Amino acid sequence: QSGLGLMYLKGLGVPKDPLKALNYFTQAADQGWVDGQLQLGNMYFTGNGVKTDYKLALKYFNLASQSGHVLAYYNLGIMHTYGIGMLRSCPAAVEFFKNVAERGRWSTNMMLAYNDYKSYFTDKAYMQYALLAELGYEVAQSNAAFLLDRGDVSIFHDRHEELIRAFYYWKRAAGQGYSAAQVKLGDYYYYGWGTNIDFETAASLYRKASEQQYNAQAMFNLGYMHEQGLGMKKDWHLAKRLYDLAAETNADAKVPVAIALLKLQMLAKVEAIKQSPYKFIFYMDENIAANWDLYMITILTLLLGFIMYTRRPYQDQQPADQHQQEQVNPEAEQQQPQQQQTTYTTSTITTITIIITVFRLKNGNEQRSRHKVGIKWAWW
Numbered sequence: 001q002s003g004l005g006l007m008y009l010k011g012l013g014v015p016k017d018p019l020k021a022l023n024y025f026t027q028a029a030d031q032g033w034v035d036g037q038l039q040l041g042n043m044y045f046t047g048n049g050v051k052t053d054y055k056l057a058l059k060y061f062n063l064a065s066q067s068g069h070v071l072a073y074y075n076l077g078i079m080h081t082y083g084i085g086m087l088r089s090c091p092a093a094v095e096f097f098k099n100v101a102e103r104g105r106w107s108t109n110m111m112l113a114y115n116d117y118k119s120y121f122t123d124k125a126y127m128q129y130a131l132l133a134e135l136g137y138e139v140a141q142s143n144a145a146f147l148l149d150r151g152d153v154s155i156f157h158d159r160h161e162e163l164i165r166a167f168y169y170w171k172r173a174a175g176q177g178y179s180a181a182q183v184k185l186g187d188y189y190y191y192g193w194g195t196n197i198d199f200e201t202a203a204s205l206y207r208k209a210s211e212q213q214y215n216a217q218a219m220f221n222l223g224y225m226h227e228q229g230l231g232m233k234k235d236w237h238l239a240k241r242l243y244d245l246a247a248e249t250n251a252d253a254k255v256p257v258a259i260a261l262l263k264l265q266m267l268a269k270v271e272a273i274k275q276s277p278y279k280f281i282f283y284m285d286e287n288i289a290a291n292w293d294l295y296m297i298t299i300l301t302l303l304l305g306f307i308m309y310t311r312r313p314y315q316d317q318q319p320a321d322q323h324q325q326e327q328v329n330p331e332a333e334q335q336q337p338q339q340q341q342t343t344y345t346t347s348t349i350t351t352i353t354i355i356i357t358v359f360r361l362k363n364g365n366e367q368r369s370r371h372k373v374g375i376k377w378a379w380w
Helices: 002-010 018-030 034-046 054-065 070-082 090-101 105-118 122-134 138-150 159-175 179-191 199-212 216-228 236-249 251-275 286-290 292-310 320-326 330-359
Strands: none
Touching: 002 018, 002 034, 018 034, 034 054, 034 070, 054 070, 070 090, 105 122, 105 138, 122 138, 138 159, 138 179, 159 179, 179 199, 179 216, 199 216, 216 236, 216 251, 236 251
16 A cells, blocks of 8 residues: 555656545555555655645654654654754754664664674674764663673773773763663762762762653662762651652562661661650551561561571581491482482472462563663662
8 A cells, every 4th residue: 555655646657646645655554554654744744745734744753753764763853953843852853863873774783792792702792882882872882881880891901990981881871861871870979880989979860760761770779878868868758758669660679669668667666766765665657567468578588598598408528437338328328318309499499489479560671672781670
């Protein structure tokens, strides 16, 4: 349908008929065909065979851009640059043109770098990402920083030099609005990795990532800084609010937040007892009852770890004469520890399965489709 519409629009082998072209493009666009959406946008934008309508042009260019069409990004950039059919917005235009630039033929190096990383050629992958990072690719900047952050690159002389370079790439990626890079850059300011310790700047980066991108890790980190009074005034109420927001934003944050809230409650109780010892008798907090399941899974996990540690097979060295007696039946000697170990493993796996099945909340994190190496969460 889109091809027929293009033939009628340009008169290729058939009489030129913009109305028939419009009909075919509309049918293709209604079925989600990206070329039909783009051609409809072009017709309404230029007024070719139809009345000029910038709002409809904007609508169809947006639909085509959702499928990653480069020309749709370019047309949207033009409309935002000159304020055609909308208010002029240079930041939006830059973002659209950035998408166009990132889809050039040089972007194939991104896939080559990713394949090198998957093949454990980390130095080669880093060099590819570093080159693309200088071209302005945010994904390449984040991936280069990630490799340096993990210490997977062997071309630098010492760890401090790696951290300085990683800080440089995290800063550039954060400047392009990637929330995970903003959190990592905040971590570098917090711990003084590759730069001087600066709690105020770290808190500012966490706040930006939490407010603009709703990053749960940033909310948790900012809550911790409010709890401890690092770079800002100590505020336990605001810390609790940020912890709660982190748990609501991402299911993976629920257990760390439950532990943090429990600690915060204990601090509040100690402070209340210092002010009036009699408050200990009447001090009740509904949050403990509301999050009893999270506290229970934490306690069960610690208890399970203790049981696994204490029930390990006894492996002390035996005296020489006893060792000789045990050699009489080596098969029996091998079977018994193996059977015990199997029993312990089965019990452990069963317990973990029950706990996870009952308490764990599934998380629907989006996977970035542009081959980002990956960033792990690092809860305090």
